[in-house]
Amino acid sequence: xxxxxxxxxxxxxxxxxxxxxxxxxxxxxxxxxxxxxxxxxxxxxxxxxxxxxxxxxxxxxxxxxxxxxxxxxxxxxxxxxxxxxxxxxxxxxxxxxxxxxxxxxxxxxxxxxxxxxxxxxxxxxxxxxxxxxxxxxxxxxxxxxxxxxxxxxxxxxxxxxxxxxxxxxxxxxxxxxxxxxxxxxxxxxxxxxxxxxxxxxxxxxxxxxxxxxxxxxxxxxxxxxxxxxxxxxxxxxxxxxxxxxxxxxxxxxxxxxxxxxxxxxxxxxxxxxxxxxxxxxxxxxxxxxxxxxxxxxxxxxxxxxxxxxxxxxxxxxxxxxxxxxxxxxxxxxxxxxxxxxxxxxxxxxxxxxxxxxxxxxxxxxxxxxxxxxxxxxxxxxxxxxxxxxxxxxxxxxxxxxxxxxxxxxxxx
Amino acid sequence: xxxxxxxxxxxxxxxxxxxxxxxxxxxxxxxxxxxxxxxxxxxxxxxxxxxxxxxxxxxxxxxxxxxxxxxxxxxxxxxxxxxxxxxxxxxxxxxxxxxxxxxxxxxxxxxxxxxxxxxxxxxxxxxxxxxxxxxxxxxxxxxxxxxxxxxxxxxxxxxxxxxxxxxxxxxxxxxxxxxxxxxxxxxxxxxxxxxxxxxxxxxxxxxxxxxxxxxxxxxxxxxxxxxxxxxxxxxxxxxxxxxxxxxxxxxxxxxxxxxxxxxxxxxxxxxxxxxxxxxxxxxxxxxxxxxxxxxxxxxxxxxxxxxxxxxxxxxxxxxxxxxxxxxxxxxxxxxxxxxxx
Numbered sequence: 001x002x003x004x005x006x007x008x009x010x011x012x013x014x015x016x017x018x019x020x021x022x023x024x025x026x027x028x029x030x031x032x033x034x035x036x037x038x039x040x041x042x043x044x045x046x047x048x049x050x051x052x053x054x055x056x057x058x059x060x061x062x063x064x065x066x067x068x069x070x071x072x073x074x075x076x077x078x079x080x081x082x083x084x085x086x087x088x089x090x091x092x093x094x095x096x097x098x099x100x101x102x103x104x105x106x107x108x109x110x111x112x113x114x115x116x117x118x119x120x121x122x123x124x125x126x127x128x129x130x131x132x133x134x135x136x137x138x139x140x141x142x143x144x145x146x147x148x149x150x151x152x153x154x155x156x157x158x159x160x161x162x163x164x165x166x167x168x169x170x171x172x173x174x175x176x177x178x179x180x181x182x183x184x185x186x187x188x189x190x191x192x193x194x195x196x197x198x199x200x201x202x203x204x205x206x207x208x209x210x211x212x213x214x215x216x217x218x219x220x221x222x223x224x225x226x227x228x229x230x231x232x233x234x235x236x237x238x239x240x241x242x243x244x245x246x247x248x249x250x251x252x253x254x255x256x257x258x259x260x261x262x263x264x265x266x267x268x269x270x271x272x273x274x275x276x277x278x279x280x281x282x283x284x285x286x287x288x289x290x291x292x293x294x295x296x297x298x299x300x301x302x303x304x305x306x307x308x309x310x311x312x313x314x315x316x317x318x319x320x321x322x323x324x325x326x327x328x329x330x331x332x333x334x335x336x337x338x339x340x341x342x343x344x345x346x347x348x349x350x351x352x353x354x355x356x357x358x359x360x361x362x363x364x365x366x367x368x369x370x371x372x373x374x375x376x377x378x379x380x381x382x383x384x385x386x387x388x389x390x391x392x393x394x395x396x397x398x399x400x401x402x403x404x405x406x407x408x409x410x411x412x
Numbered sequence: 413x414x415x416x417x418x419x420x421x422x423x424x425x426x427x428x429x430x431x432x433x434x435x436x437x438x439x440x441x442x443x444x445x446x447x448x449x450x451x452x453x454x455x456x457x458x459x460x461x462x463x464x465x466x467x468x469x470x471x472x473x474x475x476x477x478x479x480x481x482x483x484x485x486x487x488x489x490x491x492x493x494x495x496x497x498x499x500x501x502x503x504x505x506x507x508x509x510x511x512x513x514x515x516x517x518x519x520x521x522x523x524x525x526x527x528x529x530x531x532x533x534x535x536x537x538x539x540x541x542x543x544x545x546x547x548x549x550x551x552x553x554x555x556x557x558x559x560x561x562x563x564x565x566x567x568x569x570x571x572x573x574x575x576x577x578x579x580x581x582x583x584x585x586x587x588x589x590x591x592x593x594x595x596x597x598x599x600x601x602x603x604x605x606x607x608x609x610x611x612x613x614x615x616x617x618x619x620x621x622x623x624x625x626x627x628x629x630x631x632x633x634x635x636x637x638x639x640x641x642x643x644x645x646x647x648x649x650x651x652x653x654x655x656x657x658x659x660x661x662x663x664x665x666x667x668x669x670x671x672x673x674x675x676x677x678x679x680x681x682x683x684x685x686x687x688x689x690x691x692x693x694x695x696x697x698x699x700x701x702x703x704x705x706x707x708x709x710x711x712x713x714x715x716x717x718x719x720x721x722x723x724x725x726x727x728x729x730x731x732x733x734x735x736x737x738x739x740x741x742x743x744x745x746x747x748x749x750x751x752x753x
Binding site for chain 2: 105
């Protein structure tokens with residue numbers, strides 16, 4: 001006699017074949033909720049890759065000695081080699097050693113207030129008496145790009161150009177759809193990323209020429225060229241460009257995403273918004289929840305197995321890439337009660353928005369302070385913000401995620 | 413085997429091999445944190461007392477100088493003894509006046525308005541306080557303590573002035589301060605307490621101020637207003653006193669005199685429940701609503717609220733609506749104990 005209990009218990013995962021990039025970019029949460037429930041480590045055909053979707057597996061792989069960093073295929077196509085997020089060993093150590101001095105807490109403390117607060121004030125002055133604004137394009141993004149742009153030494157690149165660059169690099173980096181043959185499904189999706197890179201090189205090459213001859217201690221890129229090099233030598237520009245692109249995409253875009261998402265979360269919970277506006281000391285906690293609620297680097301990083309390894313009961317051969325979906329891990333119901341709700345009073349467990357392991361975000365401290373100062377100045381200037389509810393807030397993105405706009409009004 | 417970690421008066425158990433951060437977070441006490449692997453420095457805190465083992469705290473994130481200065485990374489540090497820690501962001505607050513217990517002598521008890529008394533207490537020695545702070549009185553023969561704001565300026569440090577409103581059935585008011593309190597009585601006083609105070613004189617830029625007091629919530633505002641005007645005689649100061657009816661108003665002469673000397677000072681009595689007597693010109697309604705009508709923008713002002721919780725809540729909303737920066741809003745809520753009288 002045959003009983004159902006003799007059938008394999010594995011769930012039918014045929015639905016994975018039907019996932020589309022468009023669906024993931026609009027709203028990945030539904031697909032990932034099912035992934036976490038049925039197959040928290042699974043091969044997703046449209047991505048041409050394994051995907052880790054719950055907190056335990058993401059953390060295990062991110063910190064495992066059996067895995068090392070790898071850039072996603074579309075990311076690698078966009079950034080080139082050696083990007084800091086996709087290299088390991090000595091090159092990774094050199095690149096981390098290159099970027100970290102300016103990002104160490106002691107160093108960040110020495111400049112971040114003087115860097116960010118005047119920039120936030122400047123953007124607020126442009127609209128604070130208008131009574132209405134789109135906080136994403138008029139505040140969160142400009143504050144984010146101008147702060148980092150000035151830190152890098154890109155004073156002469158205007159903020160709208162920096163915003164345009166990260167948007168193009170973002171769409172190119174996350175143009176992840178693959179064919180069954182392992183080819184990019186939409187190769188034309190990389191064109192705008194290539195255009196952005198050409199523009200970036202046209203703007204940055206002359207600066208690099210200048211900094212090679214005249215080092216500028218106040219420019220992070222100038223220091224990348226010189227720090228730790230023998231006298232008279234600089235790092236090759238082709239060596240640092242991929243990491244410049246990492247900055248111009250993620251580091252430029254994500255503090256803006258983080259501020260924007262936190263604001264959307266707070267608008268959805270008016271009591272919490274009021275508490276934060278009344279007590280700016282709560283801003284870091286609200287930001288931490290905002291980063292969990294809608295993680296800016298939602299599914300932008302990956303690891304690759306260095307040898308055969310078994311994770312969550314699944315045998316992976318050597319050289320198997322796994323995309324780490326931190327945005328999904330941060331909605332893991334095993335860790336968070338009602339994870340779709342923004343609630344900065346929830347039990348304050350650590351989240352994975354900044355990753356883990358040797359490739360954990362180098363800019364955590366910097367980014368947290370940029371976002372904190374941004375929201376402090378915003379609430380200080382306009383404590384009577386209200387969301388313009390004539391339209392819903394749209395979020396976009398699978399690799400990187402945040403609100404596309406956030407219209408608000410206030411009494412002037 | 414474990415130890416106790418304490419922050420802000422809250423203590424948690426911390427196992428021998430448990431990171432301090434983990435112990436706090438598991439107990440529901442939030443502190444800034446991000447990477448939880450020692451590399452970001454977000455969770456840096458100050459060890460006030462006790463001993464910690466920094467474990468694998470990286471030298472880049474926690475320098476030798478910082479270790480020597482008593483800093484630690486909460487996500488890495490393990491306790492080697494019971495410890496008290498504090499946030500690095502919260503240090504550097506202003507110095508506070510020492511809290512003291514004194515026996516005061518009643519110098520004056522005067523009925524100054526409907527169900528309202530002024531009580532003056534003589535001190536055996538001067539008490540250092542900031543205007544706007546409060547003291548606690550012990551109701552004689554009981555363990556009951558009641559808080560009353562000081563109406564004084566800092567130089568009025570030997571005679572404290574309190575404004576007391578009668579609460580029906582209240583043990584402290586109906587049972588004591590309005591019943592049998594006499595000149596010469598001795599009262600146990602503890603103070604000063606509270607953070608409803610002006611910025612330090614050297615940091616006070618003389619910016620405009622709006623103050624709203626409900627009933628005897630006027631008391632601390634009198635200390636604040638007189639101090640603020642003494643520092644900057646020309647500054648713009650708008651004081652609303654919200655009461656039910658004209659019989660509840662008091663200190664009108666003092667306030668009129670202040671307005672005469674200081675052209676930037678405006679006093680606005682507001683009656684919420686009774687019409688204004690003929691010829692007085694008193695305004696009616698809620699002071700928080702009148703502020704919204706009167707002031708188009710309060711950007712750059714500071715705001716001060718003392719009164720019943722509903723009035724304070726309404727005041728915060730009114731101030732924000734007129735874009736007074738939340739950081740500049742100061743509030744003194746009457747605690748539930750006051751309602752007990």
